[in-house]
Amino acid sequence: MTQYQTNRDKTKRIAVSAVLASLGLIFSYIEAIIPFSIGVPGVKLGIANLVVVIALYALGGSYAFSINVIRILIAGLLFNGIFGALYSLGGACVSLLTMIILKKTNIFSIVGVSMAGGVAHNVGQMLIAAAIISNIKIFIYFPVLLFSGMITGIIIGFISYLVLKKLNV
Secondary structure, three states: OOHHHHHHHHHHHHHHHHHHHHHHHHHHHHHHHOOOOOOOOOOOOOOOHHHHHHHHHHOOHHHHHHHHHHHHHHHHHHHHHHHHHHHHHHHHHHHHHHHHHHHHHOOOOHHHHHHHHHHHHHHHHHHHHHHHHOOHHHHHHHHHHHHHHHHHHHHHHHHHHHHHHHOOO
8 A cells, every 4th residue: 555545544534533523513412402311310312422333333443532532522512511521421431442342352243332332331421420429329320321321322333333334334
């Protein structure tokens, strides 16, 4: 591969990353303005995580990490506030690390990886919340968040699979 091709590929990856970060920010905004509640604080659809799963499979872990951090910081400044960004960042780091590890095993499908990421995201947020409020009683929400993480992770994984298949990635 020539230096020109390498630079062109890197430029393409950066451009795709910018598009995915923008889409993630749009999804974060949509989720902020459309209330979704089942009566338990912290349960969300997590549609912005769609771009992270797509980035992980199309571009790799480092690009997915960058896209996620950019999206979370900007969304935190615009919609969620500093604590919202802190919870999101904690969940996102645990989630992405889990997904990167599981993807590398080549044992799990994209749906399985995404489901584990959804659960890990909620675990990360619970750990941040427990540390901030210094009370482990917050884990009473864990069964509901575990279930919601599984369901939303499966949905996000399935949609990601369809998108990547359509894009031939």
